[in-house]
Amino acid sequence: MTNQKPGELPGVVLSLDELFALARKALMHHGLSAAHADAIARVITQGQRDECHSHGIYRLLGCVRSVRSGKVDPVAEPTLRDVSPGVLAVDAHYGFSLLAFETGLPVLAEKARTQGLAAMAINRCFHFSALWPEVEAIAAQGLVGLAMNPSHSWVAPAGGTRGVFGTNPIAFAWPREHGHPFVFDFATSAIARGDIELHAREGKPIPDHWAIDSEGKPTTDARAALEGAMQTFGGHKGSALAAMVELLAGALIGDLTSMESQAFDDGAGAAPCHGELVIAIDPRRFLGADYGAGQERAERLFAAVVGQGARLPSQRRFEARERSERDGVRIPQALYDDVMRLFE
Amino acid sequence: MTNQKPGELPGVVLSLDELFALARKALMHHGLSAAHADAIARVITQGQRDECHSHGIYRLLGCVRSVRSGKVDPVAEPTLRDVSPGVLAVDAHYGFSLLAFETGLPVLAEKARTQGLAAMAINRCFHFSALWPEVEAIAAQGLVGLAMNPSHSWVAPAGGTRGVFGTNPIAFAWPREHGHPFVFDFATSAIARGDIELHAREGKPIPDHWAIDSEGKPTTDARAALEGAMQTFGGHKGSALAAMVELLAGALIGDLTSMESQAFDDGAGAAPCHGELVIAIDPRRFLGADYGAGQERAERLFAAVVGQGARLPSQRRFEARERSERDGVRIPQALYDDVMRLFE
Known part of the structure; x- marks a missing residue:
């Protein structure tokens, strides 16, 4: 774990191993079995690593909230x-x-x-x-x-x-x-529900194809969208x-x-x-x-996409993965503090 | 087969059986085996019946063109x-x-x-x-x-x-x-290729999300779209x-x-x-x-869609099917003439 460097946003840098260990510990602290904590911590670490921030360590908070709701069995064996x-x-x-x-x-x-x-x-x-x-x-x-x-x-x-x-x-x-x-x-x-919630919190308008209001009309008002339905x-x-x-x-x-x-x-x-x-x-x-020929056919398809400057899906995520495996991941200070409070 | 009634567009009305027989005969006339002619005539009749006009009897013309290209084996046995x-x-x-x-x-x-x-x-x-x-x-x-x-x-x-x-x-x-x-x-x-061809023939502009021109820019020009690529x-x-x-x-x-x-x-x-x-x-x-319970669950889903005035996919097609089974299908005169010329 290292601290903030000059010019960087406040936050905490963790290696992927440190992140996994932290997530696992927080989950076990809230009563999840070791097997569940391992499986969840692995996927949370993968999300943070690939810079899918809404599926990274942030999800720990929701996991713990779900356990506290009393609906989830934290030690259920599949x-x-x-x-x-x-x-x-x-x-x-x-x-x-x-x-x-x-x-x-x-x-x-x-x-x-x-x-x-x-x-x-x-x-x-x-x-x-x-x-x-x-x-x-x-x-x-x-x-x-x-x-x-x-x-x-x-x-x-x-x-x-x-x-x-x-x-x-x-x-x-x-x-x-x-x-x-x-x-x-x-x-x-059209969009993740979290994106509409974020716009509502920040008081920003949303594009009119994301959602309808409670009367079924397209809306740019994020709060009206949350009371209506997404498209x-x-x-x-x-x-x-x-x-x-x-x-x-x-x-x-x-x-x-x-x-x-x-x-x-x-x-x-x-x-x-x-x-x-x-x-x-x-x-x-x-x-x-013909397995090899089938794979070559798939590769020619990918080459035709990439060769014209288009991206394959997940390409950004794989680039982030490379960075994170090399440099670790940065957790914003406020989020890190929230995670630490899970141990209180 | 009946003829034009007062107030109707020129055309020929056929029962579904008549349509099937006509399609089958045209296909066999062009060398398709009885088995192929049956299978194709069945599906062409279904397309016309459901008022999917581009997949109805119109397709006979393309079928025959494909056979004439010499690429298709008209008697191949799967x-x-x-x-x-x-x-x-x-x-x-x-x-x-x-x-x-x-x-x-x-x-x-x-x-x-x-x-x-x-x-x-x-x-x-x-x-x-x-x-x-x-x-x-x-x-x-x-x-x-x-x-x-x-x-x-x-x-x-x-x-x-x-x-x-x-x-x-x-x-x-x-x-x-x-x-x-x-x-x-x-x-x-974004759209069927035939729709862009139709706009090109009629000199009408297309919506800008259908296609790009040969330089990769969104275009409303149907001819430029056909030389570029669809989206x-x-x-x-x-x-x-x-x-x-x-x-x-x-x-x-x-x-x-x-x-x-x-x-x-x-x-x-x-x-x-x-x-x-x-x-x-x-x-x-x-x-x-639990099969029955699963089916009831699906029906509740469909009821929730239809109950708010939305349509299930294919609903228009099923309504057309009912009409066609009762009244037969109307083939526009020009198309009927084209089909008749297949027998020359």
């Missing part, structure tokens, strides 16, 4: 159920989702290698993390990953006036032979995808839709409780002897 | 290969895609029921049809359907200046216990999805990307030749005894 040759279900028993994902991943990967593709339903989990750490973990096994989940019903369907869908992220990773995988992870809402990205197409996420990661896996998840929370303000669908696909199984 | 317990590959042997889909569907459905989910790769097929008839056929078996394919590289990546991706449609269907399934089918491009829908999110389609329905299944498909066509102007990925998921296998 259990696995073999649903069919291609399908695995992991019951999180109302614990956080990440340990359930880690517990199920080896079985999901094995199924994908045997069957060609496989699905993992994670049920009854509290969810606060991005999906890219999960699809990246799948890609690290040489598999294609696809993941999605509902959240709380803040988002109106295209042409509608009231929230039905969650921010419903979809994440995808393609494993590359060299370097980072091709990864994307985006909300099917999906991409009009009716984003709205269709958001519905697909409710069906696949809700109805199909016997778990809550975003409307039900919001009702379940009942104003407690915990992380949303719902399910998650994860699909893994084995390109070696699909391609057999 | 062959099946069992890749793994969850994966089936259908080689279309450079015939049209629809017979390959029909041939593989029963095996795909059987695999989905046994495994929980299954994938079908269709390879080396010429493709001109919408994907909704295919995912609807999957839903008719009580399964969830997901389908996607590349096309020709008309679409630039977000932040880019040149075409890399195809219009890359994604289609999805959820089987409902009563009535039509929940279905969407959309291009990941994806929804900015970088649509662009990420378009890349996913290239990877899953190209690289993963050992078939052409949109760039390669365009090179393969080599200016012949045939329907694009590439592959297609189709995934089927069995909700009964996922949900077991």
